[in-house]
Amino acid sequence: MVKLLLWCILAVLCWPLALVALVLYPLIWLLLLPFRLVGIAVEGALGLVVALITLPLRMLRAIV
Numbered sequence: 155m156v157k158l159l160l161w162c163i164l165a166v167l168c169w170p171l172a173l174v175a176l177v178l179y180p181l182i183w184l185l186l187l188p189f190r191l192v193g194i195a196v197e198g199a200l201g202l203v204v205a206l207i208t209l210p211l212r213m214l215r216a217i218v
Contacts, residue, residue, distance in 0.1 A: 161175065161176070
């Protein structure tokens with residue numbers, strides 16, 4: 155919603171720049187998509203490593 159409001163303000167102030175932003179936004183989103191996917195994969199891998207490292211401590215807490 156904030157992006158739409160900012161775009162509307164930009165359209166009022168400088169409509170050619172708003173049209174350029176409207177065209178370039180999907181292209182930039184497509185360019186950044188692989189980086190987001192890599193970020194999700196790295197976050198999942200690091201979460202698995204943290205879970206494996208803290209597993210013995212959690213098991214000890216459950217026993218005691």
